[in-house]
Structure formats: structure tokens, C-alpha cells
Amino acid sequence: MKTLPPVSDPELSRPLKIDRISAGGIEEKIVATPAERAALAKRFSLLDLARFEALLNVDREGKMFAVTGTLVAEVTQACVVTLESVPEKVKVRLDVLFAPPHLIKEDHEGGLTDLGEADPPEPIVGGMIDLGELAAQHLAMALNPYPRKKGAALGSIEVKSKEETAVVHKPFTVLTSLKDKTNAPKDA
Numbered sequence: 001m002k003t004l005p006p007v008s009d010p011e012l013s014r015p016l017k018i019d020r021i022s023a024g025g026i027e028e029k030i031v032a033t034p035a036e037r038a039a040l041a042k043r044f045s046l047l048d049l050a051r052f053e054a055l056l057n058v059d060r061e062g063k064m065f066a067v068t069g070t071l072v073a074e075v076t077q078a079c080v081v082t083l084e085s086v087p088e089k090v091k092v093r094l095d096v097l098f099a100p101p102h103l104i105k106e107d108h109e110g111g112l113t114d115l116g117e118a119d120p121p122e123p124i125v126g127g128m129i130d131l132g133e134l135a136a137q138h139l140a141m142a143l144n145p146y147p148r149k150k151g152a153a154l155g156s157i158e159v160k161s162k163e164e165t166a167v168v169h170k171p172f173t174v175l176t177s178l179k180d181k182t183n184a185p186k187d188a
Contacts, residue, residue: 011039014132016058018065018098018124025059028131036132041075044140047085048076054135056094064099064121071135077147081154086147092138097121098129 014030032040032052041049056069071092079086099121122129 010130010133010136011043012036012052012132012136013130014135015128015130017128019127021058021060021065023060025057028056028058030054030056030132030135032132040136040139043136044143046075046077046143050074050076052135052139054094054131056131056135058129058131061097063103064097065124065129067094067096067098067129067131067134069094071138071142073139075139075143077144079149079152080146081152082149084149084152086144086149088144088147090139090142092142094134094138096134098124100124 012030012032014028016026016028020026030053032049037049037052040052041047051072051074053073054069054071056067058065058067060066071090071094073090073092074087075090076085076087078084097119101123104121104123
């Protein structure tokens, strides 16, 4: 899965220097503060983000690093039909590979490719991996794009063809109806 481009000043930043990662790997737990949750809720147009936690393992794979783990969040979005609150629990599995930029080559179309991998590894920037931003991006991709409150339904929509909806404008129709009224026999 390709992650989104990083934000210049991420709301939830947990940079991890890759030189801290030993051969056995490292486990990192991320729990967003109330201010970070509020900022993420604003970024993702959520009504509320009551919980945001991630438990991530970062391990060496040769010259690359694998980040695996789970993100759990409690979000509230607006129903696309009624605009009422729709609470939802989100649980996302993360499995992302990172590599130094020199190990990632560009393909002829300008995108990044790896030697035969389905998804190319993400580049390590400045010797660090921002685990907080990575988790935030995975939350964004897991959000329901059309949250709907249980039982909410759109009203029926009547669809007509162009011919059925075309209004023919005849400017003299009104005059014809007036002429018919003036020429009509009078009841006496």
C-alpha cells in the first residue's frame, strides 16, 4: 500500500532514528495527546477523534526497515445523508517497508519502483522514519468515505429523459389562448 506524501508539519510526529534500530528490532507505542487528536480530527474533517493508538514494530531487513503493527482509533464522522454523528471504531494493520533513497530507483514514468516488489518501499528521509505520520496516513486511508447513520436513506430520485424534461418555449401560445377566449361564443 502506498502511503500519502508527508505533511510539512505533521499533527502527530514520532520520528524514529534508524540508527536506534538494532538487529532484533524495536517496538514503539504511539498514543496521541488530546491536542494531537484534535489536530488530526481537523485535518481529516472528523467531528471527533476520541482515541488514536498504534503499536508498531520496526525491524531491519538488510538495508531496509519493515514497520508492522496495528492502529486502533475511535472516530466520529458526519453522516452523508443526515449530517448526524456516526461513531466508528477503526482497526488498521500496518505493513510498510522503508529504504534509503539510494536503494529506490525511479521508473521511466517518474514513479518509484523497487526490484519486483508490489509496492515500492517508502524513502527514509534524514535518517528517520516518522511513525506518527505513518499511522496518521493509515487512519486517513481507513476512514469510511461515505459514513451513514444506521437507517438513514436518501429520498427517491425521479430520473427523466431529455425529451421528457425538455420545455418547448412557444412565445405565441399565450396569445393563442387569449384569442380563443375572445372568439369564444358568449353565453347570454
